[in-house]
Amino acid sequence: MLKLKQEQKLQQKLSPQQIQYIKLLQLPTLALEQRIKAELESNPLLEEGPEEEEETPLEEALDETPETAEAEATSETTETEAETVEEEASTEIEEEIDWEELFNNVDDLYGYKARVDRTDEDEERRELPLPARPSMIEHLREQLVLLDLNETERLIAEQIIGSIDEDGYLRRPLESIVDDLMFTHGVSVTEEDVERVLKQIQRLDPVGIAARDLRECLIVQLEAMPEDTPGREVALRMLREAFKDFAMKHFEALQRKLGVSEAELKEAYDLIQHLNPKPGEGGDVAPQQNYIVPDFTVTYQDGEFIITLNSRNAPQLRISRRYRQMLEQMAAEKKKGKRTNGLDEQTRAFLKNKLESARWFINSINQRRQTMLKVMKAIVELQEDFFKYGEGHLKPMILKDVADRIGMDISTVSRVVNGKYVQTDFGVYPLKYFFSEGLATESGEEVSNREVKALIQRMIEQEDKRNPLSDQKIAELLAKQGFKIARRTVTKYREQLGIPVARLRREIVLDDQQEKEAASEK
Incomplete structure (x- = not known):
């Protein structure tokens, strides 16, 4: 027997603009370049190039608004991740487009672009095409x-x-x-x-x-x-x-x-x-050309930090003048009561849809830029000593620390950090490098577990190769330096560093007399 039942549900929804912003946010520099190229190919109203001066303002405006609210209402996410909506997404991305205001404020629309940090020096640094190599x-x-x-x-x-x-x-x-x-x-x-x-x-x-x-x-x-x-x-x-x-x-x-x-x-x-245990890897036949393109550059000059977002692969974007004028003309003719055939209406609807899409995309690019710079600025502020002095000055830090500092959700920080790199005065680091749990010392001070790993690595590098240090011995040596750490934790850190157990680190070491005897035999 069929029954009708009424129930209330509280569902979290993401608008198409928010979804687009989230996807762009997690893209690294090179992937973003490809995404922009794909958008330029699919949307004729979106084009790259510098802003041009507007000749005359638009006198007539469209008399109707696209029904975007209905489309947004039907856009739901089934992913668990969608339950955490990006509260920091700008209202400009979420709002419906007011065509009257849009076309009256011509300067705000035409030439509205995602700004990039592009210089002649950047152009010169573009990598040359890689030569084809046999497999x-x-x-x-x-x-x-x-x-x-x-x-x-x-x-x-x-x-x-x-x-x-x-x-x-x-x-x-x-x-x-x-x-x-x-x-x-x-x-x-x-x-x-x-x-x-x-x-x-x-x-x-x-x-x-x-x-x-x-x-x-x-x-x-x-x-x-x-x-x-x-x-x-x-x-x-x-x-x-x-x-x-x-x-x-x-x-x-x-x-x-x-x-x-x-x-x-x-x-x-x-x-x-000195032999090669894996002859199929690392040879000169077909070397892997895996170059890291930093998404950020952080330098310390004259007592202040300069943070730059690498946008040389993202071209300047704007709304196409030709298509915008075409839409303006059609809107003006409709205002004057001129009849339009079915084809004209279809063209007008197509242009309106693409114009809306282009504006959303430009807004998303700008919002991505602002969010990434906010996150990077917070990381630099929390890890100030590292960016000043380099290795050995890393502090414990988790995603929540950055999220609380900038007032954004942890999932947003995670998207920015994942797969991104920063060029510092001390080398290139993945952003994930700066996030680590803390470890308490006897004095109550918290240090990053990366510093403890560095200590373990130094101890192993300086150990007697005839009798390598066991994990228990390393834990005892760390305890003498004030670090409260268990043997199993030392084992975990050693494995994360890719260092084998003590038995497999043994080497044959000759004393001076044996060295002389071996040399005389040769």
């Missing part, structure tokens, strides 16, 4: 002509190269490659045939490519070295006969198994350390 797969295929392969072996080589992972390893079983050759090319080969071709590919550039594990990768690189390379033979024996002890850094066990002196073991171990 690792293409690089290997080009080298196949150097191998003496018949037609079948060439097919095997192509299949192997196509199966190599991004880090340069071949993790597919040879049996699968044999099956693929049969199914795709109707060629019957054995695993021994594939193994023989694989050995040749592994000695192409970079040497060790297509290895099936780390041990094989290192062995291939050692075998490709001249036989008289110091430490080569001991290194090969170490990998072939005692790889587990090598990986675990059991140096005493390696000396016993290989029957070598500590100096010989160090020579072999250092040789292996």
Whole structure:
């Protein structure tokens, strides 16, 4: 049985302007450039260029207002994030467009643009187009002509190269490659045939490519070295006969198994350390061109901070004069009672819609600029010592500290911070770098956990490499310096720094006498 029920709901709604503003706010500089280009292509009333002087004011105005309120009322967000509406979004973005006021105040509309910090020096610093480089797969295929392969072996080589992972390893079983050759090319080969071709590919550039594990990768690189390379033979024996002890850094066990002196073991171990464990990465074949474009620049000059928002990739925006005049003319004709056909009405409606969209977009760009500068200014004020003196002067700070300071929501600050970078006098930093939890000292002072991490890193760098510091020992040393920190916290910070456990940080260190003996043997 169907029943009618009436209930009240309190729903939070975001207008289309607010949604547009939120999306623009979270874009970094390069992504914003692409977004503006896309908007310029889709909206003929939006164009880039400097402001032009207005010749004559508009005498007639439109007599109707676009029904934007209804569109806004139906725009609801289903995302949880939408529940936190941006209270700081300007009322100019949220309000409906009053066409009468819009066209009477011509100077406010035409030439209304998002201002940018563009200089001749900025133009000169634009990056040149990157040259096209071959991928690792293409690089290997080009080298196949150097191998003496018949037609079948060439097919095997192509299949192997196509199966190599991004880090340069071949993790597919040879049996699968044999099956693929049969199914795709109707060629019957054995695993021994594939193994023989694989050995040749592994000695192409970079040497060790297509290895099936780390041990094989290192062995291939050692075998490709001249036989008289110091430490080569001991290194090969170490990998072939005692790889587990090598990986675990059991140096005493390696000396016993290989029957070598500590100096010989160090020579072999250092040789292996200089090999490339991931031949598919970091080579000169197709280097990654990942450039960071700072969104802000902060400098300290003459006792004050200068904060600049990088807007050189955002062109100046304005409403198109030609289309605006077309809309003005149509509005004037309608005021005079002239009849317009259906096509003219459609054109007029289209232009009105695009004009509204262009104004919203320009407003959103301006609002984004203001919000980003507010957030960056607050960060500089809260981290003043860092921007003056650099590393070692970072204070504990969370998103709420910035949000409370500028009177905005935490979600807004989070959008500004995420993916953005700042150029300082001490280098380029992600904005997230300045946010960290505090750690209390014995004196009651709070310090950033980044400072504690820096202390841990310095301790490890200065430790005795024969007997590295355990996490418990590091916690004890920090306690002596006044930092209340548990061993498990030291472990967490060490892992975040990408530093292995003490056992894996062990190194073979020779004393002066051993160094002299090793040098005399050479």
